[in-house]
Amino acid sequence: MFWLMKVLSALLCLLLPLLNASVPTVCQPGQFRNYNTNKCEPCPVNQYRSKSGTDISCDICSTCKKGSEIIRMCTKTEDTLCSCKSGFMPKDVLKQEICFCDKGYGLNDEGDKCENCSNGYFTDKIDSICRKWKECKSGFKVPGSRTSDAVCKNTSEGLTEAPTATSKSSFQMTIISSTTSSTTTTSLPKNRQNILFPVLICVGILLLTGLLCMWKVTHCIHNNKKEATRQESVCKKPVEESGEKSLSLLV
Known part of the structure; x- marks a missing residue:
């Protein structure tokens, strides 16, 4: 019995460190749990933890952006507090990091x-x-x-x-640039029209002359064919008549 108690106590001594190592350590606000050592460490710069827990990292501090200003700087336990500037409206009422006019x-x-x-x-x-x-x-x-x-x-x-x-000068510059751009855009089509008009006329003349030449060529070919057929018909008739006369003499 004595030996059995001794063995059980030895087993408990071996198991207790393992049990303690498997249970995560609960860290206080402003700290995070190191995963390798299972110990609490303070949050790094520009990071915070507002609650206690077993998390292995801290939250990144917010930054006040467009239209907002800092009311409270970020600490180890609290996030940055932003507020919209005068006249600006928040996109997110709770954080007010980004505001607009x-x-x-x-x-x-x-x-x-x-x-x-x-x-x-x-x-x-x-x-x-x-x-x-x-x-x-x-x-x-x-x-x-x-x-x-x-x-x-x-x-x-x-x-x-x-x-x-306050911004009349910039506005005048925009008017000048817009007018110059409008004049350039309106003058370009006129130039293009002046160039395209004679080009179209030349193309039309070339097409007409081409069509006339084609018509003359086809007309000449057609007339030549008619003349050839007429000559053939004239040549065939005497031959046929002479053949008929020769046949009549033979008979």
Whole structure:
């Protein structure tokens, strides 16, 4: 009996380390469990763990992106806290990592401020610059708003939309480039028409002359065939008559 107890105690001593090794260690917030050593280690830089557990890695800290700013830096136990800048709207209300400038609001030249469009200006797209309403001499059919352009009574009327006064120079450059591109695009078809017109005339003349030559050749061939058949018929008749006379003399 004594020997049996000794054997069992020895087996327990051998099994206890194996049992302890198979049970994962629970780590505190800000730590992760090393898979090889089964021990807790602090989270690396720019990583965090907000809860205790047996996970073998930490979570990556969030970064505040477009239109948002940092309210609280990331720590070993807490993620980065972001908040939308003034005038911007969050795409995700909970995180607010990415924010946008909504319709009816316009970005400044640097793109870091989003402000309400003033009277007479509008934006119908997110993250855009406030543009001026159309100037209608015939009057407004539909007045403009902060999110839509005005509609003139005369639909063909209306000047090109303009952005805010802060970006007039860039807008003028775009108008100049658009006008130059339009002139080049309109002049090209005229040049092509001027080149194509005489080419088409020459092609038509060549086709007509070719058709006339073909008609003359076929007409000559047809006339030659008729003349040949006539000559053959004329030559055959005397031979036939002479043959009939010779037969009559023989008889």
